[in-house]
Structures are given as structure tokens and as C-alpha cells.
Amino acid sequence: MKRVPRRLFYMLLGFSFMLAACSSPGTGGVPTVTSVTITGVPASSQLAAGATVDLGATVSVSGGASQEVDWSSSDTAVATVNNDGVVTAVATGTVDITATSQADATKSDTVTLTIVLTTTDCSNPEELPSTINDDTTLNAGRCYRAVSIVDVNAELTIQPGVTILVDADKRIDVESKGHLIAVGTASQPIVIKGATSSAGFWGTLRILSGTVVNRLENVIISDGGNNTSYPGNVWVSSSGKVSIKNSTFSNSARYGLYVSSGGQLESFSGNSFSKNNIAMYLRAEHMGSLDNASVYNDGNAENYLDVDGGATVASGTWPATNAPFRVLDGKIIDINHDISVEAGARIEFEGGSRMDVETAGSLKAVGTAASRVVFTGTATIPGAWDTIRVMSDDVNNVFDFVEVSYGGDNTSYPGNIWLSSSGRLNLTNSVISNSKQFGVYVASTGELIQSGNTFAANTSGDIGP
Known part of the structure; x- marks a missing residue:
């Protein structure tokens, strides 16, 4: 009789198992497993996930060859087992843990565990x-x-x-x-x-x-x-x-x-x-x-x-979260990298706040007819916030199916959108409305490429100066 200790860690409440070791006399040094007995089962096995129990396996063999085994779990969503026989409970349920002889794959032992996770x-x-x-x-x-x-x-x-x-x-x-x-x-x-x-x-x-x-x-x-x-x-x-x-x-x-x-x-x-x-x-x-x-x-x-407020530190995508982003009172978002905005995203601005697309950055806001990107004020009154300033000439400055509304409060940048003399924006299929001043203001040599847009209720006009 040879005793091979196996460490088996698991959590469970109650289990039953049967082992049948059916074999024929070994040849060529292949051992025959005659019986396996798991030992060390505690009187109470109801434990929290991850708690440990130290068990062993007593294996009777003939032939004297190696008794190393491979371990497997029938359902890793309930419990996993590693190469050393360490079982980790994952969820409540029943799972079969099997040990298969490496010397003779037709010989195995299966234990059925009923895992019951306890509360703390x-x-x-x-x-x-x-x-x-x-x-x-x-x-x-x-x-x-x-x-x-x-x-x-x-x-x-x-x-x-x-x-x-x-x-x-x-x-x-x-x-x-x-x-x-x-x-x-x-x-x-x-x-x-x-x-x-x-x-x-x-x-x-x-x-x-x-x-x-x-x-x-x-x-x-x-x-x-x-x-x-x-x-x-x-x-x-x-x-x-x-x-x-x-x-x-x-x-x-x-x-x-x-x-x-x-x-x-x-x-x-x-x-x-x-x-x-x-x-x-x-x-x-x-x-x-x-x-x-x-x-x-x-x-x-x-x-x-x-x-x-604050500045970007890397290029990336702003997601369409199911609660809007809200830029706090008087704060400025500085975009110094390539930023994309997902369809359906909503960014609200408190009084005196704005967004600046700096010369090193770009802003690509592409929505859909059913899911626009929205830049708006926290209040639905003209001049509720300042503006989106575009200073870069990047071809990625694109607004498509975007809504920009209730801005235009800054006399130095008098529009919902303000393009500097070096700024560039491709504006399509968008709604620009309810500015306290212009819908879009384009300074001197700034470049606005626009088509298919709707302008409404902008106090000083749709596109200025």
C-alpha cells in the first residue's frame, strides 16, 4: 500500500461520491488502481468561498509505477481545480472533480461536490x-x-x-x-x-x-x-x-x-x-x-x-455614459490630443465654462440622426455657458450629427462655436441653436466647411461676423 497525499482545497456543504476502479492486470509496468479513499473530510464542510480544507487520497496500487494524476472539473463556473488538486469554489452548484492516472488514462476517480457558498x-x-x-x-x-x-x-x-x-x-x-x-x-x-x-x-x-x-x-x-x-x-x-x-x-x-x-x-x-x-x-x-x-x-x-475642467493627457474616446458629463462653473477643458466623442454622448456646461481645442489637439464628434452628440448648457437659456473654441487646423475637427445649444456668453468668443484665425471645422448635419450671440463665429482666416446644418434662435445671427 502506498499513500500519496493530495491537497484539495474547496468549499462545500455535503457531498457524496462513488469510486469504481475497473481494471485488468497491468502489463509492462502499468499499475492497477485497486482503491482510492479520500481522507480528512471535516465534520462541517460549509465554508465561505476560498476557505481551505486539507484532504488526502490513499491509493492502493499494484505494479509500482507512478501514481501522478491529472485533475479536471466538470463545471469551472462552479469550481476550478489546479494541477495540485486545489479546488476553488466559484458559485453554488454541483460539480464533478476527476483525478485521472497519468500512467493509465482509463483509470480515474470522480468526486461529486455540492458547493454551497456561505454568507459572512x-x-x-x-x-x-x-x-x-x-x-x-x-x-x-x-x-x-x-x-x-x-x-x-x-x-x-x-x-x-x-x-x-x-x-x-x-x-x-x-x-x-x-x-x-x-x-x-x-x-x-x-x-x-x-x-x-x-x-x-x-x-x-x-x-x-x-x-x-x-x-x-x-x-x-x-x-x-x-x-x-x-x-x-x-x-x-x-x-x-x-x-x-x-x-x-x-x-x-x-x-x-x-x-x-x-x-x-x-x-x-x-x-x-x-x-x-x-x-x-x-x-x-x-x-x-x-x-x-x-x-x-x-x-x-x-x-x-x-x-x-483640466487638460487631456492622451488621445482617446469620450464614451456615451448614461449620465451626462457636467463641466463645472467657470472651468475650461483643454484638448491637446486627438479626442473622439461617441454617438449619444452628452456634455453639459455650467455658467462661464467652455471647451478649447488647442493647436495640438483635435475634436471629432460624430453622432447619428437617432443618437446625436450633445454640447449644451445646464440651463436652457441663451448664454448659459461660453463656447467651444477651435484653434487647431486639424482635418479631424469634425462635427457630424451634433447639437450645440445655449452658449455664446463670452463677448471675446461670441458664439456657440468659435473658430480662431487658424481654426478649422467640418460641420455637417448638425443643429446650432439658442446662442446668446452667433451660432458659429469664424475669425478672419478661420475655415468653416459646413453643409446640411440647422441654425435656430441664435441672437446675433447664424454665422458671424
Whole structure:
């Protein structure tokens, strides 16, 4: 009898299995498996996703050859298994885990596992330390509590199913020397929330480190945003960097997510913003990092994304988000790169704000008859905002199926659209309306190529001077 230990990690509630090892006498050194017995099954097997159980397999053989096996899962959506027999639960369900002899592929053992993912018990949470200076893992399915400000100066890994309760006015700071890997699953998300579930109960998760390692994936963050200096459930500093996927920001007293000038969204997709005051605060440099599949307007008090002006830092595409971008009062967006705007995108401007297409940049806004690109004021009155200034002569300055309305408030740039003497714009199939001054103003040698447009209710005229 030869005992071969196998480490099998999984989460389950109840399982049954049968093993039939049908074989004929081995020849040529090929072993015959006579029996397999899995050992080490705990009395209670109901565990959270990612929790571990150490099992072994006792294999009776004849022939003395190698008893290495290949592992496989019948449904990787329920559980996966690696080459060492480590099973990771993914979702509730039933799955067959099979070990097949490498010496004789006709010999195998199959175990049927019924995976039942448990909820996190927070009746007796473990306190987090105020300072984390060594690499630390918060174990799957456990509950923790931040009773003070937590400074993270090393690698903090948060496993699926973890819940962190944060006390009143406290926060978690991922410092410049630290980084955060918070990766849950769809069925076992990571939850970071207030110890009391009310908007603004706690401060924020501050991302100050600039490492690409920082990740939030399948994370639900709620009840923060009470700190006026860091006004969001998550606050990314000017040096911070983070990837955010499939995560939910909810019930913030201010913003769900606040990204400072210089902060970076390494990747951003499939996220949701619900019941915050405002979904996001960002600057022009971040607009192209967003996606059009995230949900930005799920019951937030204000249905827009605040854009605090700023300049582009790279070429890119501004998506058609389901909440409009709103350029804040008196702010200017400087376009110094090649920017495209998706059909259906909507950008609103508060009083005194504008957009400048600088000499090094270009702006290509191409909508459709059914889904125009819209540049307009937050108020439906002529002069609600300034203008779109076009200073570059780039052939990519194209507006097709675009609506520009309620601008023209700046006497120096008197139109919804203003072309400098070096500016160039191809304007087609668009609606230019309700300017306090001209619909389009073309300075001296500026070049406007236009056809198929509709001009309406522009106070000083359609095209000036």
C-alpha cells in the first residue's frame, strides 16, 4: 500500500461520491488502481468561498509505477481545480472533480461536490490594526472592523467574501508604500461598508500609491463620503493609481468615486453607482478612461458626472455614459490630443465654462440622426455657458450629427462655436441653436466647411461676423 497525499482545497456543504476502479492486470509496468479513499473530510464542510480544507487520497496500487494524476472539473463556473488538486469554489452548484492516472488514462476517480457558498458572519468581527506594515491577507469569508484610521504601508490582499465594517468618521489609507489587491467574485463580492448603514457614516478608502497593482474587482463600497477633504467612498490622490472592475459604489454622502488631477484609472469597466449624492468627480484627463457599459445613474441624487475642467493627457474616446458629463462653473477643458466623442454622448456646461481645442489637439464628434452628440448648457437659456473654441487646423475637427445649444456668453468668443484665425471645422448635419450671440463665429482666416446644418434662435445671427 502506498499513500500519496493530495491537497484539495474547496468549499462545500455535503457531498457524496462513488469510486469504481475497473481494471485488468497491468502489463509492462502499468499499475492497477485497486482503491482510492479520500481522507480528512471535516465534520462541517460549509465554508465561505476560498476557505481551505486539507484532504488526502490513499491509493492502493499494484505494479509500482507512478501514481501522478491529472485533475479536471466538470463545471469551472462552479469550481476550478489546479494541477495540485486545489479546488476553488466559484458559485453554488454541483460539480464533478476527476483525478485521472497519468500512467493509465482509463483509470480515474470522480468526486461529486455540492458547493454551497456561505454568507459572512459579522457578529464578532476581527479588529484591523491601525497600521499595516507587513504583507497581510484578509481571509475569505471573514469579517473585520476598522475602529481607527487604517494606514496600509505594505501589500494588503482581501479575499472573496470578506466584509469590512468601518466605524464612524474612520477611513482606510493605502499609503505611497502600500498597495491593495481586493478581488472578489460575482457570487462572493468583497464588501466595505459603514458599521451603521447610513450615507456618510465613515470617511473614505484613500488610494495614494501609484502602483499598477492596486485593484478593486467585484467590490461593494457603501456608506462613506463624510470627509470634505476626501469626499467619496473611494478617493484617488494626484499620485494614486487603481484598476476598478465590476464594482459598486453606493450610498455616499458626496461622490461614489473621486479622482484627483493626476490620479489614474488604469482600467475601468462594468461598474455601478447607486444612491450616492453624485456618481463621480473627475477631470478631463479621466473622461476617456470611462466605459459606456457602467451604470452611472442608478438612483443617485444628481444625475451627472462632475468634470472639474483640466487638460487631456492622451488621445482617446469620450464614451456615451448614461449620465451626462457636467463641466463645472467657470472651468475650461483643454484638448491637446486627438479626442473622439461617441454617438449619444452628452456634455453639459455650467455658467462661464467652455471647451478649447488647442493647436495640438483635435475634436471629432460624430453622432447619428437617432443618437446625436450633445454640447449644451445646464440651463436652457441663451448664454448659459461660453463656447467651444477651435484653434487647431486639424482635418479631424469634425462635427457630424451634433447639437450645440445655449452658449455664446463670452463677448471675446461670441458664439456657440468659435473658430480662431487658424481654426478649422467640418460641420455637417448638425443643429446650432439658442446662442446668446452667433451660432458659429469664424475669425478672419478661420475655415468653416459646413453643409446640411440647422441654425435656430441664435441672437446675433447664424454665422458671424
